[in-house]
Amino acid sequence: MVFGVADALPARLAGDIHAVLRRYASGDDFLQLFPVPLWSFLHWAAPTDGAARGHAERAHALSLLLHLWDDHLVDAQLPLNFARLHVRGAVWADFVDAARSLCRESAVPQSVVDSHADTYLNAVGAPEEPADLAAYCAVFERQAAVWTVVPRILAESAAAPAELAALVGDFAVAWRLTDDVHDVAADTAAGVRGAVWHELRTPAGSSRPSVADPDAAAARLRARAGRLLDSAEHRARQAGLTGLARELALSRLGLP
Known part of the structure; x- marks a missing residue:
């Protein structure tokens, strides 16, 4: 489905886009880049x-x-050229058109799409500096607004x-x-202020490990992610989405 975004380009430019997509997807299965519950809800609830x-x-x-493309264009993981810039605009237009359709x-007001689009663009285009870990999570939740628009329309x-939209949001933040935690070494080298950085600067309570200990910070972040996954699984079970609840439970493996 996503490989069609370059179809309107001349063959030479389309070839560059197809090559990038295949590097991302290691073939044609683009969805394998993302954890299962982030897209499998369509099977269980749509x-x-x-x-x-x-x-x-x-x-x-x-x-x-769109989320992946924007992220990699902005941080230069994906070097910018005309074809990639053009495709970004085409993907946005196609996304909005499909959501409005x-x-x-x-029979849902199209203002739902406009609201989620504005939230996403503000979060990625003019991000505020998070004051702490909770604010960092809140920023990412807003950045995930393009992922929760379809669940909200369906609901x-x-x-x-x-x-549905709330459980997808909980899962998205847990994944972040x-x-x-997994990328902490690369993020530190690149000067990226990710979740571990924010957790390390959070004042320690009397019952918490030293904030100077990155391993303890990582453990606390995994525990926080586990609580979000528990919340998402609970929402799924309450909604009768037992298959999705099982997938969310499996996503918790390896966490405290």
């Missing part, structure tokens, strides 16, 4: 067929690509449980925390 299903799948796949099909149309 309409099984019809136009709404197609719009939901396209909008969410494009939201995943889902709204029309689902507002009553096609999915009301808890565990990813930051």
Whole structure:
């Protein structure tokens, strides 16, 4: 699905985009870049067929690509050229169009899409400096607004449980925390102020390990991620999404 974003480009420029996408995806399975519950909710909670299903799948796949593409363009992991800049605009336009089409099909106001789009653009385009770890998590939750728009539309149309957007948001922040712990050495070398950096500068309480201990900070972050996953799993079970709840439980393996 995402490989079609370059179809309108001349063959030479399209070739560059396809090469980048294949490097990301190691083939054609783009979704393997992301943890399962971040996209499998479509299997458990979205309409099984019809136009709404197609719009939901396209909008969410494009939201995943958009988040990755923007992140890598901004931090220069993906060197900028004309084709990559052009594709960024095309992906955004296609994402908004698919999400609005889902709204029309689902009788949901298109202002839902506008609200999530504004939240995302403000969070990534003019990010505030987080004061602490809680603020850092809140910023990322806003950056994940493109990932929660499809769950929210589905919930507002009553096609999915009301808890869907919140549980996807909980999972997204948990993933951010565990990813930051995994990447702490690279982030430190690059001067990136990730979750570990913010946890280390948080004043220690009397019952907490020393904030000067990065291993203890990482353990606390994994525990925080575990609580978010517990929350997401609880929401899924309350909503009757037992398959999604099992996948969320599996995502907790290796955490405290």
